[in-house]
Amino acid sequence: MHQFINHLNSFLFGRYSHQKNNKYGPIPGPYFVLVYVEQGSCTVQYDGKEKDIEAGFCGAFASSESFTFWHNKHNKNTIISCEGYFGQMGLKSFKAITGIGQIMPISKELISLLNIGVSLNLNKNSNVRLIANSEKARLNMGIALDKGSDFLSKEYRNAIGYACMRSHSYELRKDDEHALYPNFLLVAKDFVDGNFNDENLKVSNLAKIATVSEQHLINSFYRYIGMTPSRYIWSKRAKYARKLLMETNLSQQEIAYNSGYKSTPHFCRQIKIHFGKTPNEIRNI
Known part of the structure; x- marks a missing residue:
């Protein structure tokens, strides 16, 4: 002991x-x-x-x-x-x-x-x-x-x-499923990875694609990935937007649209929340 x-x-x-x-x-x-x-x-x-x-x-x-x-x-x-x-x-x-x-x-x-x-x-x-x-x-x-x-x-x-x-x-x-991602979670995760910039992407739709209940999907994301499906989507959008800010000359409005944000102000708020910096500050790093 x-x-x-x-x-x-x-x-x-x-x-x-x-x-x-x-x-x-x-x-x-x-x-x-x-x-x-x-x-x-x-x-x-x-x-x-x-x-x-x-x-x-x-x-x-x-x-x-x-x-x-x-x-x-x-x-x-x-x-x-x-x-x-x-x-x-x-x-x-x-x-x-x-x-x-x-x-x-x-x-x-x-x-x-x-x-x-x-x-x-x-x-x-x-x-x-x-x-x-x-x-x-x-x-x-x-x-x-x-x-x-x-x-x-x-x-x-x-x-x-x-x-x-x-x-x-x-x-x-x-359960043996704890050793690896269950198939339905892989389906949901892969769908988010390829469609996170769709501003209409919702957890409810993701659950239907994965053929599980919304709560079960949320619990599984937490168990295996460490965050909810919503936070995973937000994280993918924010990281992609930061990449565009640092590597392209696209306007903030264009980046917001290409990353799945509903508006430029929403994009600016989310970037500040995720990285502690405004889009302008990230672009000027």
Whole structure:
């Protein structure tokens, strides 16, 4: 058990509420977290990567450097987490049992396990997040926390933590289809890749093409691709528009039309949202 986690701190559980634009972090690594978004949304930034999680979804992440949690879309956001520092075999074991970075709809069983951790007040040591980014500081803080911890409480915490990790792993791998994109998702993704510049492209039409329900398509995009079909379409349009801005002399109106935007103002807003720069700023880079 202690090979996976830092035996001085064990698994930690917590429910955290944040307002829009709040950031928490960076939390120094090596660190792991299983996060479930109960309300709103959460962007997880770790080791140069970024994943968006919406309400009702969860994901498991590992970082050798640092974590940051960012809430930039909704006014009220609540997440439940199972987290901690790695032990001697931590990162290798974590990769084997969880599926790092994959986002999926959370199961009732996993919600129950996470709520057990929270309801039993097993997050009392959650200030471990404040440990400084050095081994000596982590060990010193761990020893201080451990002195006030009951052995049985730590064993409960570890048991529930491992159960959460294995539940998440099971949900990812319970069907062979989880290993590869299912055919209907490939059909939908390929259609978007070839038709994203159609301004009338809608998720409802995409679901009909893939012959699945709209909600199933949304869940599957989230599970395998890490974003909703709508966000995937917006991302394809924005990247294509940026390419045209940087490599052609087309006007903004022409680029908006060729990329699938309904109007030039809409195009400008979306480019600013995606890249943090206006079309003029991108063109002048």
